[in-house]
Amino acid sequence: MRRVVVTGAGGQLGVELVRRAPVGVEVIGLDRTALDIGDGVAVHRAMRDTRPSAIINAGAYTAVDRAESEPDAAHRANAEGPRHLAAAAAATGARLLHVSTDFVFDGGKSSPYLPEDDTAPLGVYGASKLAGEQAVRDTAGVDALIVRTGWVYSAHGQNFVKTMLRLMRERPEVRVVADQIGTPTSTATLADTLWTLLDRDAPSGTYHCSDAGVASWYDFAYAIRELAQASSGEQLAPVRPIATADYPTPARRPAYSVLDKTTTWAITGMAPHWREPLRAVIDELVR
Numbered sequence: 001m002r003r004v005v006v007t008g009a010g011g012q013l014g015v016e017l018v019r020r021a022p023v024g025v026e027v028i029g030l031d032r033t034a035l036d037i038g039d040g041v042a043v044h045r046a047m048r049d050t051r052p053s054a055i056i057n058a059g060a061y062t063a064v065d066r067a068e069s070e071p072d073a074a075h076r077a078n079a080e081g082p083r084h085l086a087a088a089a090a091a092t093g094a095r096l097l098h099v100s101t102d103f104v105f106d107g108g109k110s111s112p113y114l115p116e117d118d119t120a121p122l123g124v125y126g127a128s129k130l131a132g133e134q135a136v137r138d139t140a141g142v143d144a145l146i147v148r149t150g151w152v153y154s155a156h157g158q159n160f161v162k163t164m165l166r167l168m169r170e171r172p173e174v175r176v177v178a179d180q181i182g183t184p185t186s187t188a189t190l191a192d193t194l195w196t197l198l199d200r201d202a203p204s205g206t207y208h209c210s211d212a213g214v215a216s217w218y219d220f221a222y223a224i225r226e227l228a229q230a231s232s233g234e235q236l237a238p239v240r241p242i243a244t245a246d247y248p249t250p251a252r253r254p255a256y257s258v259l260d261k262t263t264t265w266a267i268t269g270m271a272p273h274w275r276e277p278l279r280a281v282i283d284e285l286v287r
């Protein structure tokens, strides 16, 4: 039986990875209290003790706006963490699957970002995640896959879908930016993609993962409302499109961060259109 350690196992993706572990895999999920990936000694000890054949890192500092005022905390989890994991993976011969973000790009393109496109993060979170990618690539002797994703949501944890449902119940209307374009990604798609890349011995390198299709945050919110109302019969507040300039946030975000998944899908098969897994998550949340 193949033993795989999942770090950050208490987060949205971590929970889903443990839940969707394939038959024949013994999964050891370690949440932040069980393993702080920013602690190099603890990381090496954990991997020496468990001797996994692969490590999937789902742990990260993900508070994009708060990172602007907490750069050290972001760097510790997002840059130092992957560096320790890569070193421990190299030392024990484990494969490392490390998850990164579309926010390593500046959003200046108008066609989907390729894995090899130039990176230029706009904020502290993106810069810390890019430093984590670089630390993994720079580690001698590590067999690693870096899998970038974006706009991640699930039925558990904190995310845009749950925030929208709450606001649509509390407010007379919900204003959502319509000029940032990307693709929602369900943790189901992301977890299945990671397990499949591992199972099919995908070559080491950088991959992109999201569901299929494209949306603005406004489109995403509109679909959340439409699917939730259809599923529950509940009347929810309408959604109004606004410009990023009308919704200032501490962190700048890329205006366009659609990812090109061609190389990933050649191995895993195409992901569903983002509305399909969204429907399943909404059903779980509102029924």
Ligand SMILES: NC(=O)c1ccc[n+]([C@@H]2O[C@H](COP(=O)([O-])OP(=O)(O)OC[C@H]3O[C@@H](n4cnc5c(N)ncnc54)[C@H](OP(=O)(O)O)[C@@H]3O)[C@@H](O)[C@H]2O)c1
Binding pocket: 007, 008, 009, 010, 011, 012, 013, 014, 031, 032, 035, 036, 037, 038, 057, 058, 059, 060, 061, 062, 076, 077, 081, 099, 100, 101, 102, 103, 129, 149, 150, 151, 152, 153, 157, 158
């Ligand atoms: N969420 C998104 O929209 C999004 C977009 C692009 C990429 N990603 C990437 O996707 C991956 C999974 O994100 P997610 O959505 O599952 O995020 P999440 O729900 O915030 O989960 C991240 C988990 O990592 C844990 N963590 C934080 N610092 C840690 C440390 N030092 N050691 C061990 N664990 C630590 C967190 O624990 P605490 O809660 O206790 O802090 C949390 O359980 C991350 O690499 C993230 O950067 C996410």
